[in-house]
Amino acid sequence: MIQNKGEMTVEEVRLNEGHAFLKGKLQADLLYVGEEDGRIYSLSANLPMEETLNLDGIVNGDKMCLKWEIEDLSIHIIHSRKMNIKAVVTFFASVDELTGVRLPVSLDDETVSVQKKTMRVLSLVIHKKDTMRLKEEITLVSNKPNIAELLWYTTEVRGLDLRPEENSVKAKGELFIFALYTGDDESGTLQWxxxxxPFNGEVECSGCISEMIPNLEAAVINQTLEVKPDADGEERKLQADVVLELDMKLYQEEDHEVIMDVYTPFRQCMPKGRKEILESLLVRNFSRCRIADRIEVKETQGKILQICHSQGKIKIDKIQIVKDGILAEGIVRLKVLYIVENDEMPFYSMEAMLPFSHVVEAKGITENSVYYLHTELEQLSTTMVDSNDIEIRATIGLNVLVIQCSEEMILEKIEEIPLDQEKIRNMPGITVYIMKPGDTLWNIAKKFYTTVDEIIQMNNLDGDEVSSGTPLLLVKKVEE
Structure with a gap:
């Protein structure tokens, strides 16, 4: 066995009370050398999958976001005509619940004074899923023979950049394609x-504008590579068909002047409200982590003549909030296909793991913050140092969106109760008050049954900003 790969397809999702039923298949592919003739072959097997996820609170009709990852795929030979295939697939399911919050920003009664606070509130404006199809063609160079049989291929999307525009989300990146095939020449030589x-594409997203704050994620849900004839009818073209699923969340941040308190010197107002969690943008940051390592090839495999192809996949093992940042630890799983000086077994594949640890800066982040971290393998290069060692360099992109959550008391209604006449009669009609640190004209006016405008007019002030130690003449407005 030279190399294997797996692709999970979920064909059906049914939601019921507290459960999600999944149905699909796992396609396992194997590249191997035949026992008798020593030729290289490939085969595919489809393993049916049915799974039930226990999800408390989920009901039919909920919008569930489902992701999955093949944690481990192992293929073992039982004998020359039979194999054992095992795989561990991890499913991630989530349901977003949207809650509308009504913010009080105005009051009809002009006799009632209001205290306002500027709040910057982040709200989810658009949440939708869509697919983007990439179809690209490759024509063989003139010194390559025609394709007799396509044995093996991989397709990868790297450097994907997703951006919101007017009524659309645009994507650009690079599609990396590797193909191994037998030529139609007399000896049926192996070619790769x-x-x-590079590609550009877009999906429709009604209501989207470039100023929105994006939280965009893409995943390959289907990929094929087919042999096509050229204009002369010769099998010299490869057509790649890749389907990306885009999970698009777009936020908008707005400032609101929210009423926090009310009073009037003529009535006793009792504000009533509830506590709500409001979200605001803390930080968006894009960071890169560069890693490098040197791997020694086992002596039993022979000396390396040439590297054919390398591919990698990021696996995050740990995410932790640290001081002013997010610590991400994980590995890059590598597969390297190469040629050795062994005519009976010319191709070998090796697997390796490159550990990494990186802190993405996010000043002000706390345990109460909500964050979304997306990783991408932007660059991967494998170079022969000598016939026994391979140098690997990789660049990982880490994109983080951090949302700050704060608890605020939001007014719902105002109850009026009679004034405490005994308290009012015991207060002087005119008094002088010395401003103290932390005092505001609002609090002073409320305490002494007057208004901010009355204090400003009585003391010839330019505004409501008064320094500590300033004497103020206060006149009680309420009549006893």
Whole structure:
């Protein structure tokens, strides 16, 4: 066995009270050397999958976000005609619940004074899923023979950049394609090509504007590579068809002048409200982590003649909030296909793991913050140092969106009760008050049954900003 790969497809999702029923298949592919003739072959097997996820509170009709990851795929030979295939697939399911919060920003009664606070509130404006299809063609160079049989291929999307625009989300990146095939020449030689194709695309997103705060994620849900004839009818073209699923969340941040307290010197107002969790943007940050390592090839495999292809996948093992940042620890799983000086077994594949640890800066983050961390393998290069060692360099992109959550008392209604006439009669009609640190004209006016405008007019002030130690003449407005 040279190399294997797996692809999970979920064909059906049914939600019921507290459960999600999944149905699909796992396609396992194997590249191997035949026992008798020593030729290289490939085969595919489809394993049916049915799984039930226990999700407390979920009901039919909820909008569930489902992701999955093949944690481990192992293929073992039982004998030359039979194999054992095992896989561990981890499913991640979540349901977002949206709650509308009414913010009091105005009061009809002009006799009632209001105290306002400027709040910057982040709200989810758009949440939708859509697919983007990438179709690209590769034509073989003139010194390559025609394709007799396509044995193996991989497709990867790297450097993906998703941006909101007017009524659309635009994407650009590179599609990396590797294909191993037998040529139609007399000896049926093994050939391979490695090609990168830049692409641009977009999906419709009604209501989207470029100023929105994006939380965009993409995943490959289907990929195929087919052999196509050229204009002369010769099998010299490869057509890649890749389907990306985009999970698009777009936020908008607005400032609101929210009423926090009310009073009037003529009535006793009792504000009533409830505590709400409001969200605001703390930080958006894009960071890169560069890692490098040198791997020694086992002596039993022979000396390396040439590296054919390498691919990698990021696995995050730990995410932790640290001081002014988010610590991400994980590994890059690597597969390297190469040729050795062994005519009976010319191709070998090795797997390796590159650990990494990186802190994405996020000043002000706390345990109460909500964050979304997306990782991407932006660059991967494998180079022969000598016939026994391979140098690997990788660049990981870490994109984080941090939302600050704060608890605020939001007014719902105002109850009026009679004034305490005994208290009012015991207060002087005119008094002088010395401003103290932390005092505001609002609090003073409320305490002494007057208004902010009355204090400003009586003391010839330019505004409501008064320094500590300033004497103020106060006149009680309420009549006993």
């Amino acid at each position: 090509i490695e090609h990168s194709i």
